[in-house]
Amino acid sequence: MQISNRPRLILGSASPARRTLLKSAGIDVDVIVSGVDESAVEAVSADTLSQVLARMKAAAVADRVRQTEAATLPGTGPATLVLGCDSVLAFDGEILGKPADAEDAVRRWQAMRGRSGTLHTGHSLVDVTSNRVAEGVAATVVHFADLSDEEIKTYVGTGEPLHVAGSFTIDGLGGAFVERIEGDHGTVVGLSLPLLRRLVAELGHSITDFWTTA
Numbered sequence: 486m487q488i489s490n491r492p493r494l495i496l497g498s499a500s501p502a503r504r505t506l507l508k509s510a511g512i513d514v515d516v517i518v519s520g521v522d523e524s525a526v527e528a529v530s531a532d533t534l535s536q537v538l539a540r541m542k543a544a545a546v547a548d549r550v551r552q553t554e555a556a557t558l559p560g561t562g563p564a565t566l567v568l569g570c571d572s573v574l575a576f577d578g579e580i581l582g583k584p585a586d587a588e589d590a591v592r593r594w595q596a597m598r599g600r601s602g603t604l605h606t607g608h609s610l611v612d613v614t615s616n617r618v619a620e621g622v623a624a625t626v627v628h629f630a631d632l633s634d635e636e637i638k639t640y641v642g643t644g645e646p647l648h649v650a651g652s653f654t655i656d657g658l659g660g661a662f663v664e665r666i667e668g669d670h671g672t673v674v675g676l677s678l679p680l681l682r683r684l685v686a687e688l689g690h691s692i693t694d695f696w697t698t699a
């Protein structure tokens with residue numbers, strides 16, 4: 486039996502978009518949702534907030550893995566890594582997570598249309614065995630289309646904006662409302678693959694080690 490030396494990546498996020506993005510990039514993950522209460526953290530700046538929350542999520546899941554898998558965690562051999570992420574939109578001096586409700590989403594879009602904001606996604610990668618951590622925040626400027634009131638009302642009515650940071654997606658219905666971006670596309674979805682490549686390298690791996698197809 487071929488013993489896999491492939492390191493294991495656990496995604497500490499409930500976001501289906503993050504899991505899909507990794508799968509499309511050849512990386513199959515296990516998912517363990519952190520359950521971290523994001524409201525407990527004071528927003529200082531968008532990049533600091535996204536980094537602190539990503540760190541809290543990854544640490545919570547790494548602790549759980551250490552407790553539940555103590556017997557099977559390899560002291561040597563393939564590593565087990567946990568990735569936590571958090572995305573927030575910096576717009577007009579505010580830090581915007583998910584909208585409170587539909588009215589909030591409408592108000593946000595009436596302010597955002599025709600303007601730009603910066604989507605910050607914090608990443609924290611923990612090697613469960615060595616406890617080493619590699620972290621970074623990726624930021625992408627998003628230029629929004631000048632939506633009509635009718636488009637805003639219809640888009641919010643789909644429910645999509647209510648579940649995502651910044652009240653928009655770039656890979657869903659909201660894609661029609663993103664004129665252009667300056668930076669990595671994945672950062673807007675919620676996970677930067679080029680940054681992940683650098684973080685796994687910091688912990689001694691190559692991103693190609695995680696490919697299930699290679």
Ligand SMILES: Nc1nc2c(ncn2[C@H]2C[C@H](O)[C@@H](COP(=O)(O)OP(=O)(O)OP(=O)(O)O)O2)c(=O)[nH]1
Binds near residue numbers: 497570573651674
């Ligand atoms: N599909 C998609 N999702 C987006 C986009 N922008 C933001 N999101 C989602 C990704 C995350 O699920 C959510 C941002 O909230 P968080 O970063 O706190 O993650 P979430 O609470 O969903 O899950 P987690 O806390 O990681 O378990 O918004 C986008 O352009 N496309």
